[in-house]
Amino acid sequence: MNDSQGILWEVFIQSKPGQPHKHAGSVHAHDNEMALQNARDLYCRRSEGTNLWVVPASEIVASSPEDIGSFFEPSNDKVYRHPTFYSVPEGITHM
């Protein structure tokens, strides 16, 4: 889909070192370098981050919204994965 607008890239910003990169939005560009620069100009005009990732949108593999029920269902009935499922005696600390 490489028309005169370049391809679509997804932009991920790390707000400061140590934080995970978070999706900020998308940008159009014709190559890696331009994608980084365009992403910087579009999403980082106010010191939003210390690091940027750009990924061609077509390279992202995503789950489909219509499958949302069955795809994530296996974790719905497993309350025992949460600490509140277990009883410990009154007054126990550090647990």
Added chain:
Amino acid sequence: MNSLKLDENQLIENFEAKLAKNEMIEPKDWMPAQYRKHLIRQISQHAHSEIIGMQPEGNWITRAPSMRRKMVLLAKVQDEAGHGLYLYSAAESMGISREEMLDQLHTGAAKYSSIFNYPTLTWADMGAIGWLVDGAAIMNQVMLQRTSYGPYARAMVRICKEESFHQRQGYEIMNVLATGSVEQKEMAQDALNRWWWPSLMMFGPRDEESPNSEQAIKWKIKRETNDQLRQRFVNQTVSQVEKIGLVVPDKAIKWNEAKNEYDFGEINWDEFWTVVKGNGPCNKVRIANKIKSHEEGAWVREAANAHAEKNNKTKAA
């Protein structure tokens, strides 16, 4: 030559300035070769511990005393597998491959936590492991949430959050046994007797015997020493033992009012080093099982590869 040397000094200076400001190091940042080496070793061995750690508990899945306990134990062992995978990925961000790490584990070049070289003899051991072994691991991992390498720290945040049920389920098992029949209480006390000391050993050698510790603290990989973490674990755990009517298997354990902490007895360091060096009760069987499962899984990896190749060909055609 001179300018090259200057560059290296400048790089080290920048690196240390970042650490001084408590900023994290990210995969593409420059870092000293020794820092990279230290972390690859630490993170991969941490990952191996999670994976080998599935065996002692996996041993009891088919014999869990109820459906509830069986589901819980399965979920816990599944979590350990997940934690191993988070950690392998974090290590890979430093430039070592998954294959290389697995090879190091299988050949014995890389170690894993010695605690998993002890056998799980009774159902009460599932309680003791969740409560004490996961408890000691959590103590260490809470500290590592602030380690200086970003991907490792982020893996730790995820792991700590997920582990919050592991310790409680273990303590619940112990509490039920300790307040049950005479035989059940004896079983709980026996498990505590066998797991107490190995759990204290999990924090590693004493500070003065721990050659890597000083550098790790300087680089903010670790924020606290082995002995500090061990002391905190004892301080927090003794009241948990007493609360369910069990006895800490250490005659020297005593509250020290002046120091505001517990005094406790000396660890059997001969035993510690024997197990580290590969001669614990289960070292050989753990690695043999790991290699066996790796080899028996070879056809799955090959089939997945063949399937992906076929799909790529179809797409290209």
